[in-house]
Amino acid sequence: MSGICRILGMGPGDPELLTLKAVRLLSQADRVAWFAACGRPGHARVIADAHIPASAEELRFDYPFTTGVPVEDPRYLLEMGAFYDDCAQRLGEALDCGEQVALLCEGDPFLYGSAMYLFDRLSPKHRCEIVPGISGMSGCWSAAHLPMVHGDDVLSVLPATLDEDSLAAWLSKGDAHVIMKLGRNFTKVQSALRRAGRHDKAVYVERGTQSGQVCLPLGQAPEKAPYFSMILVPGRRRAR
Known part of the structure; x- marks a missing residue:
């Protein structure tokens, strides 16, 4: 059988x-x-x-x-x-x-x-x-009403478990970014975003599509991020 x-x-x-x-x-x-x-x-x-x-x-x-x-x-x-x-x-x-x-x-x-x-x-x-x-990321950017990529934008998906230097380097490349696995890495990720000049455009989404959903500019995010949370950095920086 x-x-x-x-x-x-x-x-x-x-x-x-x-x-x-x-x-x-x-x-x-x-x-x-x-x-x-x-x-x-x-x-x-x-x-x-x-x-x-x-x-x-x-x-x-x-x-x-x-x-x-x-x-x-x-x-x-x-x-x-x-x-x-x-x-x-x-x-x-x-x-x-x-x-x-x-x-x-x-x-x-x-x-x-x-x-x-x-x-x-x-x-x-x-x-x-x-x-x-x-995917969780698709659910989150839809919940946040956040168009992510258009035209020839490049999207990267980054695990927050990377070291800060690697995160900052990746965030300096490409156009749009999804950062997953926040948790204890939340502070490190925010520092990397600042170094890459992408913090001001970033959006924090917690429990996207679930009850208790939270969508905020990253600067207004809570101090701690639970497991079901991620950071979205939209592209769309060129003419369209």
Whole structure:
């Protein structure tokens, strides 16, 4: 028997932004899996709540840590690798039994999504299908009514985990920028934006498309940024 793993993009947060295809395939699942931080409900699971069939077995994957261990720490790759190996093994056992597995991923699965690490492990031996989702950045710039690129503008997507010099260098290039993974990096990112001369045009978006959404000029942003937040720097600086 051969099952199939369908990795479903859940979109940026608003359940109405789920695709029809994701909803249809989710309704057919024998097993539904998702990632979550310990003690949290799991954002992708919350988005999908109304569409998970009552007959489906649910499988929750709790991260061993989220921001507690920096990426450069040798433990990070070791422990996260073991975590993804275990998750893939558990899904692989279900697929070997012929199950249809839905793996939920917030935003788009292949844009900083944890699901891609299971895809890497499962796809050599099992059938996988990817259903794209509206990305978090798309949800945020739409929520902020902020046109980002036009004509031949260049857009860069930057993880805030880069060091300040690298951030400032990237922000000095290109036209439009999306900065993700703020959290503890928020102050560093603002400093890099000032160095690159882009701070005044930057927009802070928190929980875009979700309840409690906040969209503000960066200069008016709160002192701390939660996980679901990002900074947008629009392009459109040339004639159009």
